[in-house]
Amino acid sequence: MLNEKQDSWPAGMKKTKQRMCVYSALEQSEIPLSAAEIYQKISNSGTEISLSTVYRILECFVRETAAVKTTLPQSDTAMYALIRRQHAHYAICLSCHKIIELENCPLENYVPHLSESEFHVLGHRVELYGYCKNCEAKKN
Amino acid sequence: MLNEKQDSWPAGMKKTKQRMCVYSALEQSEIPLSAAEIYQKISNSGTEISLSTVYRILECFVRETAAVKTTLPQSDTAMYALIRRQHAHYAICLSCHKIIELENCPLENYVPHLSESEFHVLGHRVELYGYCKNCEAKKN
DNA sequence: CTCGGTGCAAACTCTTTGCATTGAC
DNA sequence: GTCAATGCAAAGAGTTTGCACCGAG
Numbered sequence A, B: 001m002l003n004e005k006q007d008s009w010p011a012g013m014k015k016t017k018q019r020m021c022v023y024s025a026l027e028q029s030e031i032p033l034s035a036a037e038i039y040q041k042i043s044n045s046g047t048e049i050s051l052s053t054v055y056r057i058l059e060c061f062v063r064e065t066a067a068v069k070t071t072l073p074q075s076d077t078a079m080y081a082l083i084r085r086q087h088a089h090y091a092i093c094l095s096c097h098k099i100i101e102l103e104n105c106p107l108e109n110y111v112p113h114l115s116e117s118e119f120h121v122l123g124h125r126v127e128l129y130g131y132c133k134n135c136e137a138k139k140n
Numbered sequence C: 001c002t003c004g005g006t007g008c009a010a011a012c013t014c015t016t017t018g019c020a021t022t023g024a025c
Numbered sequence D: 001g002t003c004a005a006t007g008c009a010a011a012g013a014g015t016t017t018g019c020a021c022c023g024a025g
Helices: A017-028 A035-044 A051-063 A133-139 B017-028 B035-044 B051-063 B133-139
Strands: A067-071 A078-082 A090-093 A099-101 A119-132 B067-071 B078-082 B090-093 B099-101 B119-132
Touching (some): A017 A035, A017 A078, A035 A078, A051 A067, A090 B119, A119 A133, A119 B090, B017 B035, B017 B078, B035 B078, B051 B078, B119 B133
Antiparallel strands (some): A090 A099, A119 B119
């Protein structure tokens, strides 16, 4: 039971400086990040990394099911989050694109009207759209 | 019995052959379509259209809030659907990427733990992930 | 007739790939 | 020392844009 260490570093995956930086960037973020954002965070913190390496590392994490790749609306860039946060859901502001993490999962007690024989449900995504406090105020 | 007035054609938007074809393609589909799919459907039905025009028309529909742009997981291409179908939700097969429309909305009775003063909720998206009947069978 | 819509090709952005070099085990 | 990981640059996919021509109102 070693929870204090990296909870979900993929078994047998080499720990290079770059990979640990990417993992750490994702770990420290409450919301999904794009490859470019991760690249920026790491570069700003003084570590050398190339953008293509960021993409390759993210691809590894996704393949090893340590992370998920997703895409938010009104943006064509892929976002990545650790599986640990996979079950988090978000409210997204249509104006400033701010992402707010939801506290509870609306689907906790939901049973889809899809029989298990038709579709084997493994996970889900929920997103709310609207305007955040600031943008709502600006509109009026 | 054809509706002379399309239910949600944006007010004041010129009705060109190409625009009506795009609208009709979206109208006839139960699931969101990519620009390329729309282009194919229209081309196959014998109407000349260019891909960039499809993109421009979709952009118009989105700007006029007649359609929504979204992106499904494990695909980097944007998908479009008429607002009329905006409230539809889907189950997506992780193996064959088939999209199945859900019959009911799991959020119908959901009140988010976000006060209205913090975020003005206008809409939502729900997606289930898993394996469809066929792919589930193949795995075993 | 006018002005917005369209087609084409080129540009742009995000992402992936080939290849030589580097570094973790 | 070996083989996978990295950096760089170039290639790809999807999408957007500039410009001349076309066609709906």
